Amino acid sequence: MKAMISTSYGGPEILDLQEVATPLPQPNEIRVKIHATTVSRANTMMRTGKPYIGRLFMGLKKPKHPISGTNFAGIVEAIGTNVSKFKIGDKVFGENIETFGAYAEYLCVDEKGIVALIPDGVDYKEAAGVCDGALTSMNFLRNVGQLKKGQRILINGASGSLGTAAVQLAKKMGGVVTGVCSAKNIELVKSLGADNVVDYNEIDFAKTGLKFDIIYDTVGTRTFADSKAALAKNGTFISPVLGFPLLMDVVKTSIGGNKKAKFSATGMLPLEEQKELFSELMTYINQDDYHFIIDRIYSLEQIPQAHWYVDTGRKRGDVVISVN
Ligand SMILES: NC(=O)c1ccc[n+]([C@@H]2O[C@H](COP(=O)([O-])OP(=O)(O)OC[C@H]3O[C@@H](n4cnc5c(N)ncnc54)[C@H](OP(=O)(O)O)[C@@H]3O)[C@@H](O)[C@H]2O)c1
Incomplete structure (x- = not known):
């Protein structure tokens, strides 16, 4: 099969399309085309291996798993001897966060991993991205920020x-x-249902006097420090992008103060917790009015361009x- 291989860390040019053996499913695995x-x-x-701390999991000097890519959508075309949840021909989607391998024509995944049937009316391209943006935001809204009705x-x-x-x-x-974006994306964000939209090039939300329960x-x-003025009493600043300042703010605000800063690495949550989030997320994306936003579509050969x-x-x- 064709697969995009990375044998070192670096820019998109390190990605190389090669012919490799098609994986064989273990007894508990399904093979997805x-x-x-x-x-x-x-x-x-x-791909870059940065921040460096990530290399503790991905490989210190070079990627442990040369075929990268985590999200997938496709069709089950072979099953291991012990598989009971899926059958050949099922249309499935999910995420393979531990061993990657989705930049390829075939991928074997544990049937008990993060994988589910694609809901009716959703196509492969729409389903492929769900485990990145939507699953992460589900974790941040439900678990980290604990968003409640009316907040x-x-x-x-x-x-x-x-x-x-x-x-x-x-x-x-x-x-x-309230959504914050640039002028060219205001209509998009409004169309997704935002009550208010702020152009970050025109207005700094932290200087408007408006208060939010969650940022x-x-x-x-942004940082906790430069957003704090816009947090309501007992408000929480949440972000999936970990840097030293956020780490310090998470530690400091856990000790005292009524405004908190919080972080989570969704892919590092215990599998059962991720599956619970995934199944709740399914109830939302199964609704007709959920919009999958796709910017560009590239081919397998064009993965380096997509990375650029x-x-x-x-x-x-x-x-x-x-x-x-
Ligand atoms: N911790 C976790 O569990 C976890 C999981 C998944 C991803 N992540 C991280 O989450 C981050 C976001 O990922 P993503 O895929 O959502 O990013 P993305 O799609 O690449 O974000 C790009 C968007 O950000 C907007 N943008 C750029 N600068 C901005 C600014 N100053 N203010 C407001 N909007 C701005 C851009 O709009 P304009 O062009 O209009 O500026 C563009 O539409 C990444 O760093 C990723 O690594 C973390």
Whole structure:
């Protein structure tokens, strides 16, 4: 089969399309013929091996798993002898966060992993991105921020993968949503249901006098310190982008103060917790009015170009790789 291989850390040029053996399913595994995968920001970080701490899990000097790619959507075309949840021909999607391997024509995954049937009416390209933006935002809204009905939430980076999902999920959870994006994405964010939209080039939300129960900085361009004025009493600043300042703020605010800063690494949560989030997420994406935002579609051969584009930090929603 064809697969995109990385044998070192670096820029998109290290990605190399090669012919490799098609994997054989273990007794507990299904083999998925991949129709779509994505290039997420997390994937580009895995490619660079930065921040360096990630190499403790991914391989110190070079990637432990040379076929990268974590999200997949496709069709089950072989099953191991002990598989009971899926059958050949099922259309499935999910995430393979421990061993990757989705930048390929075939992938074997444990049937008890993060994998489910694609809901009716959702296509492979739409399903492929769900485990990045939507699953992460589900974790941040439900577990980390604990968004409650009627609460005011500001979503910074509302046009990205996490952001476009967060706006929709937060509305469905009963939040009053303010999205922050640039002028070119205002219509998109409004169309996803945001109650208010702020252009970050025109207005600094922290200087408006408005207060929010939760500030969800999906892209890590703000800090707890520069957003604190916009947090209501007992408000929480949550962000999936860990840097030293956020780490310090998480530690400091855990000791005292009524405003908190919080972080979580969704892919590092125990599998059972991720599966619980995934199954709750399914109830939202099964609804007709959930919009999957796809910015660009590339082919398997074009994965390096897709990485270049995602590295610009300008994508809207997901960048999808159409395979087969
Ligand atoms: N901790 C976790 O569990 C976890 C899981 C998954 C991902 N992540 C991390 O989450 C982050 C976000 O991922 P993503 O895929 O959602 O990002 P993304 O899609 O690449 O974000 C790009 C979007 O951000 C907007 N943006 C850029 N600068 C901005 C600014 N200053 N203010 C507001 N919006 C701005 C861009 O819009 P404009 O072009 O209009 O500026 C663009 O639409 C990444 O760092 C990723 O590694 C963490």
